[in-house]
Amino acid sequence: MPYGDWINEFPTGFFLVVHVAAFALGAGFAWAAFKKELTPLASAFSLFAAAEIVYMTYHLDWTVFLFAHTIAEVLDLVAFVIVFAAAVLSVVRRPALEATRP
Secondary structure, three states: OOOOHHHHHOOHHHHHHHHHHHHHHHHHHHHHHHHOOOHHHHHHHHHHHHHHHHHHHHHOOOOOHHHHHHHHHHHHHHHHHHHHHHHHHHHHHHHHHHHOOO
């Protein structure tokens, strides 16, 4: 028996609740970021929310685990890269913007 096999004892509904909650958080943060015109963060949170939907397709038996997991991980990875790039860009831009002020 592989380590962590005990998690298979949880009912499917538990996993759906976890993913619906994560989707709601991601969608809520995306909405807030779009309202504040923080487009990179909004895009990243939207991708995270989309990844949660993809995870749910497995628990609903619409896709196989490896397919859903791979697609969701790619979406999460792109979201992570966007957040990192936005953070780096804000730090790199800041000195340039402050130097041009009178």
